[in-house]
Amino acid sequence: MPRRRRHRRIVAPPGFQGYKPYGTVGESAEHISLFYEEYEAIKLADYDLLKHEEACELMGVSRATFARIYESARRKIASALVETREIKTVFGNAVLDNDWLFCHNCSAKFTMPSNLTEQKCPVCKSDKIDFLNKLKI
Amino acid sequence: MKTAITSKGNGTSAQFDLRFGRAAWFCVIDDETGNTEFFENDCANLSGGAGIKASEKMAELGVAKVISGDFGPKAKEYLNKFNIQMVILSNDSSSIETIISKLKG
Amino acid sequence: MKKVFKIAVASGKGGTGKTTVSVNLFTKITEIYTSKTVLVDCDVEEPNDLIFFPQAAIKSTEKVFQTIPVINEEKCRFCRKCVSYCEFNAIVVIPPAKFAEINANMCHSCGACTFACEHGAITEVQNMIGNITNYDIGIGNGLTEGKLKIGSAMQTMVIKKMKPGINGENEIIIFDAPPGTSCPVVATVTDSDYILLVTEPTPFGLHDMKLMIDLLRKIEKPFGVIINKAGLGNLEVYDYLKKENIELLAEIPFDKDYAGKYASGNLLNNVPENISKIYVDLVNKIIARFNNV
Structure with missing residues (x-):
């Protein structure tokens, strides 16, 4: 590998x-x-x-x-x-430098502190989330 | 786990405050019991360092997640340090109630 | 002791021509009066006098340090006394998290927290906030420049440290002040003998000049006004000067060619005849004032 x-x-x-x-x-x-x-x-x-x-x-x-x-x-x-x-x-x-994520479902922007394991939107619990900077492509 | 929402007033019918360090009130919700508690932000009118003080307050209250309209650079620095999740709802003029019900899904 | 005449060039509004006037005045004084003159760039956030002296060579550099406190988390009892003493909200202490930190960029080095701490948890360290550099530029006694580190808010500290370090034996010191009317400007003009206010004949120039005049009257400093870019804008500033009985020292006409030369860093070469004469008159007025002190 x-x-x-x-x-x-x-x-x-x-x-x-x-x-x-x-x-x-x-x-x-x-x-x-x-x-x-x-x-x-x-x-x-x-x-x-x-x-x-x-x-x-x-x-x-x-x-x-x-x-x-x-x-x-x-x-x-x-x-x-x-x-x-x-x-x-x-x-x-x-x-x-600062990882911000974006929820495709409710448009919330958020950070993901390292102690959180659940990779879900903190507002609507959707898993359709992405890094904010990826969306700029 | 506790969640804080920046609020313009004292009460769940109040409007969501888009500012963090200079928000008028903080609404703290206990995710398990669903109880809400309001804290006035006595640092809202400081000439400088409001973001730092607000972050300090969040850590003191044992909040794990903060919902606001935006966060300044110093607030970001400290909230990151304390492993507090930041959530931005921009252009949202809804009431605290609406946001709480969104959280409950 | 020999007399030293300190002139500060200030403006209120930015972009009126403080640097243009300072640099030209400096060279003109060395030409026609005395070479015992030094130019001091006090606009420590963005010093740019140096740009007009491509021949400059560094003579000496000195670092400026700010004393900032540091909390030793092992000794700290998280009593938050220091937090309540800090006027600038630079201290974060969270007892449940056993977290205590002082934000160096917010700290103003007042020392209150060190005094407040009963457990000896706060010690002071030196934090570099800028540089002071002396340049040999082949004109007069050269140029002294202060430069603040990006992120620091301690302009006044760099300016104050700069003044005793000015080298050479000088008869005249010219301070190129930062724009505005805030602390760094006060730190610059506070020990000056005379202030040249550079303004432009626009509503903004007039408005900010009035603020500066209020300040100078409060701290009781003599001053005179130079109108730069004359011919632009309107005549309000002239009416105001007449009404307030303020001396108009010089009027520098707006000249597009000359502005172009400034923009390419070529300020001192080929100064137009008429503008050169204006500076000669200005120097004579200043020298007359100097000799009357």
């Missing part, structure tokens, strides 16, 4: 759902899925100008894993630019 993938901690999901090239000729190829954690890696390294050592700590992964995520993010963006492909942001393996 492969090792469990550690969740990558991110502060906030990207403020957009995707980027589309314009002024292109002909139909562009299929979109590229940019993971939230890849967006976060680019943000931390190239926008906040953190060192990889600092950034990996913030995301709760090892330095090598951070480098892999960052590399993958850059390659995805590069191929999107060169091949004029659309970028869509996808949840990936991220976990938001």
